[in-house]
Every structure is written in C-alpha cells, then in structure tokens.
Amino acid sequence: MLPPLSALRCFEVAAKTKNFSVAADILCITPSAVSHQIKTLEAFVGRQLFVRNNRRMQLTVEGEIYARKLSKAFSEIEESTNNLLSSSRVPRLVVQVAPSLAHSWLVPRLADFVQRNCQVQLQLVTDPNGDQSRTDCEIRYGHGKWPNVESRMLWVDEIKPLVSRQGPTLSSVDDLSSAPLIHTRSATPSSRGRTREASPSTARSWRWKRPWPGWGLPSKARYWPDGSSRRDC
Secondary structure (H helix, E strand, O other), X not given: OOOOHHHHHHHHHHHHHOOHHHHHHHHOOOHHXXXXXXXXXXXXXXXXXXXXXXXXXXXXXXXXXXXXXXXXHHHHHHHHHHHHHHOOOOOEEEEEEOHHHHHHHHHHHHHHHHHHOOOOEEEEEOXXXXXXXXXXXXXXXXXXXXXXXXXXOOOOOOEOOEEOOOOOOOOOHHHHHHOOEEOEOOOOOOOOOOOOEOOXXXXXXXXXXXXXXXXXXXXXXXXXXXXOOOEEO
C-alpha cells in the first residue's frame, strides 16, 4: 500500500534540507503545505518522522531510515525517466534555476516560449542538490566568469530597501542600521553570496503578515512590485 506520492516527495525534499521553508521553495509550494503533507505521511505510516529541536526540524531515527530508502527510490525513478527521455526523438531542454527565481520570474514567462517551441520538451530543475551534469543550461546570479561555462548576461539586477506601510519609519539610509533586517540565507551554488534576499515564501509572508517587524532588501526580479503592502524606503 503506497502513501500519497505528493507526501512522499515533500518528505524526501524536507529530509534533505532539514528546513520546511527551503523545501517549499524547491517544490514551489508554501511551507504550510509542506507541513501538511508531512503530517499526512506521518498519519499514514503511524510514526513520527520529524521533531522540532531549537526551531530546527530534525529527523527521527525511523525518519532517517525512511528518508534514505525514499531518496534511493526517487533517484532510481529519475534515472529511469531520464533514460527513457533520452531515447525519445523529442528534443528536451533541461534548465537549472533557483527556486525563487523560477517561481516569481521564469515560470510566468514560459507560456510564450512553449507556444513557439511546442516541439521541445522543457524541464525545470529547481533542486540545488540536483545533478547539474544533466542540465543543458542554468540561470544563475554571479559575475559570469565560471570555469568551463559559456555565459551570457540576461540583466543587471537591482536591489532596493522595502518596508511595509505599517512598518518602522525610515527617513534616511542611516535609519536602516537600527531597524531589523528581514532576510533568508541560501548556500546554493547559484546564489552564494546573496544572503539578503527574499525567497517566494518570505515574500508571501511579508505581504500577508503585516506589519513587518523590519525592512527587506529584495531583488527587483523577485519581489512583488504591486506596492499594495509595502513602500520604498
């Protein structure tokens, strides 16, 4: 008897990252959806798979064993699928992209590409721990001078401080040093060094959970520019 596959996938990614928010970014869903899927799986197997320890999620002993076996199973499924696709005559384009960039910038722009290139099978890889040797191209932040890589600049990114309309009053740049900075940290190869950037899950929490306790420094390509719940500093 198999558990829901969506719950298995959520657990497998959450087990790798040990962080529901990071797992949500990879899966392009909300952290609460990840938590719900984990609870569904725990109810199905009748075992606790995660425990919270000092605000960090840790696997139980049974969870560790289960995660290792699931990871192997998903790897075999991925390998079998890739072998099947590689034998197909349909051309395939595999694009590696950071989860937040895929969610807020790339995916909304894919409809036109797919319509003009219907003969191409497009696959997006958002898992930072995925096998990059199987990707055809990657959208990443950086200087562009990576070894053994041919790069082309897509845009020069901009960042600007944002604060909610109900947030702290900031009248000058000097005021930023005294207000708390809301940020997430990422250690993925494509975003290393950009540790003060809003992920989609963070951006959603900023939009709905007002007032913000501080200010943020998001990328122009990733934050939601409608201005309904924030103001430029």
